[in-house]
Amino acid sequence: MTSQVSNAATDKISPNLPLTDEQAQLVAHIMAFTEREIVNPGPAIFTIYGDAGTGKSVVLAHLFAQIQAAARTDTTTPLAGTENYFLVNHPEILKVYKKIAGSQAHLFKKDFQRPTSLINQIAQGKKQADVLVIDEAHLLLSQADHYNNFYGSNQLTSLLQTTKVIILVFDETQVLRMKSFWTEARLEKLLAPYRQETYRLTHQFRMQASDELVAWINAFSHGQLRPLPHNVGSSYDLRIFTDAEQMRQAIVKRNSAVGLSRIVSTSGYPSTLDGGHHYIQEGRFRMPWDQYNYTSTPWAELPQTINEVGSIYTCQGFDLNYVGLILGPPVSLNAHNQLQVNLDRYTDVEAFKHRADLTDPTELTAVKKQLILNSINVLMKRGVHGLYIFAHDERLGRYLAQD
Template identity: 65%
Template sequence: MSNQAIEKLSPFKNLTDEQAQLVDEVILFAKQHLTQDFPAVYTILGDAGTGKSIVLSHLFARLQQAARVQSDSPFYGTHNYFLVNHPEVLKVYKQIAGPIKTLLKKDYQRPTSFINQLDKNNATADIVVIDEAHLLLSKPDHYNNFYHENQLLEIIKRAKVVVLVFDQYQVLRMKSFWTLDRLKDLIAPYPHQSYQLKHQFRMTASDDLIAWFNQLTNGLIEPLPENACDHYDFRIFDDAEKMRQTIVKRNQEVGLSRILSTSGYPSTLDGGKHYICEGDFKMPWDQYNFTATPWAELPQTIDEVGSIYTCQGFDLNYAGIIIGPVISQKPGTNQLQVNLDRFTDTEAFKKRADLTDPDQIIHYEKRMILNALNVILKRGVKGTYLYAHDPLLRQTLFELGQALNA
């Protein structure tokens, strides 16, 4: 594994003053509630790239240091766990734990494994830290051996203190359906505190360009800010193959540069290759990654197209984004149109008993598709390239790019 993903989440990475203060605040919160008779919850909110995960990494390293070697600490002897429902991200945390004596690989688990293991041993946890809590299951999923109604609720029942990070704009599947209101309702019966991280750390892009991305993922196509390319390589292509060739060059120069796409192209988990074709461009979707190395860090994935499931939570140096057939431009407007009939991720929108209003379901499904675009738009640290399948959207975006460079 390359060091980039590990360095990003390493507990030895320097924190900003705000992040360090937040870790101290959560430590104090945990100390205050560790001896109470009922669970307490601390929520860290923030968009993609705002540093939520590095805060958790530092926090957990401090807790485990205290739990295992600091006999005068109130955390000494506590049983604490770090959960993440994303197999690629979990690989990175386990790699981090390897060389650090006070962090064990078994400290890091998938939520279902944690719940089932504690039940099997008739045990409870002291402090549970949850990364990417927006990926927690909020309905039963028998395929993944989860038979309860909500993973977060089950985790809270088995812990004294729960610390989680949450981003409502990274909710991508009905089985992990969350809104901020749903989260607030679930934790309302427990003592709780929250903090919002706002500063974008991942991308070297200007705040104005980040705001433009946010507007796009809210369905509005606005003129590009004049500083869109300041200290950031932002380009819009009308040829997907030329974009791929440029990404290959960036990958040769600095590494960790990949093509990513939204849904809308053939995609089935059947072990075979399914191709994205756009003019002269033809590449297969990402294959299932059986290795301990995250998808983007495997050299051969320069010849694959990444999905939200392989890139969520990870940094790339350069990201070439294909906005697929599932998103187009509404003719005669500056608005995006979500085409549910072109959505090809059949697993994402499984029905759930607590959502029955057809209009509400359609609203949430469209929001999740735009959330997926939001996730892949915020991967590129040094640069982002865009290409759209829809001819009208492709022309509109390309002309916006041309106007910027005029």
């Protein structure tokens, strides 16, 4: 994509962005798939696989804009008059898409929904859906969640029962909670009975970093710690800090210069959804966790959030220009210089809610550890132009800081 610095989240996934040849061909291929399958008994599914930053959302933005233009303006297409929706199970990302809709001729804000809302409206006979485009499908609930008014067993299963065509993007390394626990194998098993096609995006667009650094992050998020590569990319800024306050000051400078630069952190610090302020403290550094964002503006675009610490729940799916990451107590370095995941130090109690289909203690432990590593993967890949890291564990910090 482009290497220019942007200070608006909508600039990162707008359907006005230019596509690469590969992306344009993929959009055209999925449009042909959709027009072919919409006239057949449903459902048919097109799955796009890809790691964080591989351009999945940009492809979907272009695709949905074309689908809605065809549905609303072209009487010669099989899509004419169809009722179609774009779903994402993340309130902050949904705000970005709704903001984009306001500037596009054939996109309406009502086209963009959270899955539970659409599922319940379809069940009540208030809506129907012909084509669904699902961003961040790895966030779909895979068990009931009464807190979010979902009473089915699996959101994707519910949607498959009511729709003709579904296009979704999926990345198992961004699964963060038990209630939305997925793997590629689980997804493939669920979709096996249906007509489907798949495509895998591999090129990293978000991070202006070297392939070596991206590979290092991927290894880290699978529990493998290696020395940091010397080549991180000529236009990418990687820094390791042993003082969290110094890192904060560096991010504040970046934010003043180019915007969209924020401090984020893993779990492992006091945090309760009670409306109060809960602080992360590391030496001289003391800042509150992000607060629930009731505005229509994404969290990272609110000026005051430079004084908050972002979490996976405010940052997942977003492009920041520079990100300062606090690796909290759940991850450390053991005496053998191996990465260690400490389940007892993870404070996000919602992440590990019980699942009846995970009964083997060994498997359950492995899944929980991978969810923590997935959260680190998500946070490390937020920065387009730079990643700054501070580790709570001193041994890990020293290891990362070694030349």
